[in-house]
Amino acid sequence: MGRRAKNKQEAPAPLHATPFQNGKKSNGKRKADDEEGPRPQKKVKEFVEGSSVKTKSKTEGKGDKSVKKSKKSKTTKISEEEEWGADGWEDVPEDNLATAAQELFNDSDGDEAHGFTGDLQDLEDDEFDADDDLLRDGVPKQELTFSDDESEGEENEEEKNFPEETDSEAGDEDDDEPVTGKNIEARSRALDKKAAREAELDLEDMEAAQAEESDDDDMEEDERFVLPTAEEREKEKTGAGPDVRDLQSRMQACVRVLGKFKKLGAGRSRSEYIEQLLADICSYYGYNEFLAEKLFSLFPTKEAIEFFEANEVSRPVTIRTNTLRTRRRDLAQALINRGVNLEPIGKWTSVGLQVFETPVPIGATPEYMAGHYMLQAASSFLPVLALDPQPKERVLDMASAPGGKTTYISALMQNTGLVFANDSNKARTKSLTANVHRLGCKNVVVCSYDGREFPKVMGGFDRVLLDAPCSGTGVISKDSSVKVNKSDRDFTLLAHLQKQLILCAIDSVDPSSSTGGYVVYSTCSVTVDENEAVVDYALRKRPNVKLVDTGLAFGRPGYKSYRGKKFDDKVTLTRRFYPHVHNMDGFFVAKFKVSKRAKKQAEETERDEKVGERVTANGEEEVEKATFEDEEDKAIIQNALRKQLKAKGIRVKPKAVAIAG
Numbered sequence: 014m015g016r017r018a019k020n021k022q023e024a025p026a027p028l029h030a031t032p033f034q035n036g037k038k039s040n041g042k043r044k045a046d047d048e049e050g051p052r053p054q055k056k057v058k059e060f061v062e063g064s065s066v067k068t069k070s071k072t073e074g075k076g077d078k079s080v081k082k083s084k085k086s087k088t089t090k091i092s093e094e095e096e097w098g099a100d101g102w103e104d105v106p107e108d109n110l111a112t113a114a115q116e117l118f119n120d121s122d123g124d125e126a127h128g129f130t131g132d133l134q135d136l137e138d139d140e141f142d143a144d145d146d147l148l149r150d151g152v153p154k155q156e157l158t159f160s161d162d163e164s165e166g167e168e169n170e171e172e173k174n175f176p177e178e179t180d181s182e183a184g185d186e187d188d189d190e191p192v193t194g195k196n197i198e199a200r201s202r203a204l205d206k207k208a209a210r211e212a213e214l215d216l217e218d219m220e221a222a223q224a225e226e227s228d229d230d231d232m233e234e235d236e237r238f239v240l241p242t243a244e245e246r247e248k249e250k251t252g253a254g255p256d257v258r259d260l261q262s263r264m265q266a267c268v269r270v271l272g273k274f275k276k277l278g279a280g281r282s283r284s285e286y287i288e289q290l291l292a293d294i295c296s297y298y299g300y301n302e303f304l305a306e307k308l309f310s311l312f313p314t315k316e317a318i319e320f321f322e323a324n325e326v327s328r329p330v331t332i333r334t335n336t337l338r339t340r341r342r343d344l345a346q347a348l349i350n351r352g353v354n355l356e357p358i359g360k361w362t363s364v365g366l367q368v369f370e371t372p373v374p375i376g377a378t379p380e381y382m383a384g385h386y387m388l389q390a391a392s393s394f395l396p397v398l399a400l401d402p403q404p405k406e407r408v409l410d411m412a413s414a415p416g417g418k419t420t421y422i423s424a425l426m427q428n429t430g431l432v433f434a435n436d437s438n439k440a441r442t443k444s445l446t447a448n449v450h451r452l453g454c455k456n457v458v459v460c461s462y463d464g465r466e467f468p469k470v471m472g473g474f475d476r477v478l479l480d481a482p483c484s485g486t487g488v489i490s491k492d493s494s495v496k497v498n499k500s501d502r503d504f505t506l507l508a509h510l511q512k513q514l515i516l517c518a519i520d521s522v523d524p525s526s527s528t529g530g531y532v533v534y535s536t537c538s539v540t541v542d543e544n545e546a547v548v549d550y551a552l553r554k555r556p557n558v559k560l561v562d563t564g565l566a567f568g569r570p571g572y573k574s575y576r577g578k579k580f581d582d583k584v585t586l587t588r589r590f591y592p593h594v595h596n597m598d599g600f601f602v603a604k605f606k607v608s609k610r611a612k613k614q615a616e617e618t619e620r621d622e623k624v625g626e627r628v629t630a631n632g633e634e635e636v637e638k639a640t641f642e643d644e645e646d647k648a649i650i651q652n653a654l655r656k657q658l659k660a661k662g663i664r665v666k667p668k669a670v671a672i673a674g
């Protein structure tokens with residue numbers, strides 16, 4: 014069994030077993046899987062002075078050819094995104110691209126490599142002939158067949174040449190045989206079948222494990238785990254900290270006890286075990302206590318550990334075909350010819366490809382430079398699929414930089430209509446503009462306003478996407494700084510901003526749009542404060558909107574209640590995506606239909622907005638003005654305006670500073 018089926022993002026795809034599954038090591042079959050092929054990079058932990066943790070990749074420095082982000086790229090990304098959380102990795106830093114491109118095409122003109130936005134054909138014919146020949150040497154030109162490309166309406170000759178596979182043929186597919194244009198579709202089907210067989214085996218394994226577990230019960234009763242005493246814990250803190258293995262087995266033991274508390278509780282309270290487990294999670298994975306607890310409380314105990322484990326593993330490298338420039342089959346063919354090992358992501362997307370190995374930098378191939386694809390996390394396709402933009406519509410992407418979703422929206426609209434790509438961060442609109450040009454999106458207007466200024470700036474949109482600034486708790490595997498740099502206050506402020514933005518997004522929609530009238534709200538965070546609580550707030554503040562089905566084929570329903578706070582029943586229509594369940598970044602998607610406001614409703618909303626109520630991140634109700642006319646909002650908006658003016662090189666009067674006392 015090769016790595017591909019294992020990493021394949023068929024949804025919902027189970028990730029590898031974690032060391033904590035069933036409180037036991039992963040089963041033999043999974044181990045065999047692991048041994049056969051590379052897997053997402055696991056970070057190895059080094060415990061330094063008790064609780065602080067350093068992480069490094071096992072494959073670091075080994076010359077591994079599998080795709081991974083360079084250290085430089087990671088650092089740049091973190092600094093760019095630390096404020097708002099990473100979202101996918103659409104914004105491959107331009108510097109990296111330029112260097113990588115130059116490495117790949119030493120003969121080509123650096124400026125052209127930067128600025129080229131034309132058609133690949135031009136590149137192939139002119140500058141890159143020699144290099145392409147080199148790259149193509151030894152890789153015979155292959156033919157490729159995809160039947161599900163959205164750009165294709167008719168069945169073509171090539172497809173007819175591939176008869177349906179029988180089960181046995183699919184099963185006999187050899188994983189080590191190279192992927193070719195001809196066999197890629199068959200391989201994909203075979204892998205689907207293998208995955209299904211695997212799932213069956215998993216079930217059998219699980220049943221066997223459960224049976225084994227009950228046999229073990231007597232033994233477990235004899236070997237009840239005893240929590241360390243307060244002194245022992247203190248000693249651990251002041252000393253060198255527990256050994257990694259001891260930590261692991263203590264966590265396993267706590268999970269096991271909490272799973273069968275009545276039997277194994279050993280006279281201690283549940284909260285004592287939870288406290289110990291949380292302390293160990295902080296030491297082992299390197300989270301601050303606040304975030305560890307916040308994330309832990311989202312899941313049942315065993316699943317929480319699976320979530321934390323999945324955050325230690327890189328997500329698969331995925332790209333989105335830009336159908337404005339090419340078709341997926343042609344793109345796959347071109348990349349395969351360069352030696353790239355790839356496969357369609359899954360049935361739910363007709364434009365996504367998953368890259369397993371590549372001998373060339375995937376962010377600097379001629380196809381990349383010519384805008385044939387976007388480096389884009391699979392999760393980042395989802396809000397756009399939910400938005401479902403139609404040709405000729407007027408769409409607002411309210412927080413759009415660096416443009417992964419904007420360019421997808423533009424492609425789905427087939428370069429017709431208008432997409433307003435807004436982002437309040439002027440600096441980030443540079444990479445947005447670059448991507449818009451590279452991908453040949455001609456229906457996009459880039460602008461830079463604070464999203465809360467809409468619809469005053471502009472309204473009447475058929476659809477609005479609010480891919481909101483968030484804490485990034487869904488993308489910890491890409492940006493581990495989130496583990497330690499988020500506090501309670503950050504979540505309160507973010508939720509406040511998200512609530513303001515979502516109302517503006519709703520108010521920017523034309524409720525009488527004949528084709529649309531939708532808002533999609535998404536975040537790359539998994540916390541309830543930033544997701545269900547925001548959606549619930551919008552439903553209460555805008556009685557003219559209702560939640561509708563996202564149309565996404567997978568994902569878990571949103572929480573109906575959380576920590577004593579009950580949300581609107583329809584919140585279950587929202588979708589949550591998790592690294593440990595779907596093998597993609599943690600993500601949240603909600604879709605609203607906006608209707609006309611009844612006059613009475615409009616008046617009520619207006620009144621409400623003057624003295625409304627706000628739900629804080631902790632679920633407490635607070636009285637506040639919901640209009641953006643209160644002092645706090647004014648200050649924020651003023652500040653944003655000052656920044657914008659400064660960025661435009663306009664001199665701004667210094668702020669009046671109140672001097673206390």
Ligand SMILES: C[S@@+](CC[C@H](N)C(=O)[O-])C[C@H]1O[C@@H](n2cnc3c(N)ncnc32)[C@H](O)[C@@H]1O
Nearest residue numbers: 412413414415416417418437438463464480482
């Ligand atoms: C999650 S990222 C968006 C990613 C983008 N949708 C994509 O797919 O490439 C959130 C963005 O919100 C922007 N942002 C933060 N506050 C904003 C505001 N008040 N109004 C508009 N944009 C804002 C940030 O600059 C950031 O680029």
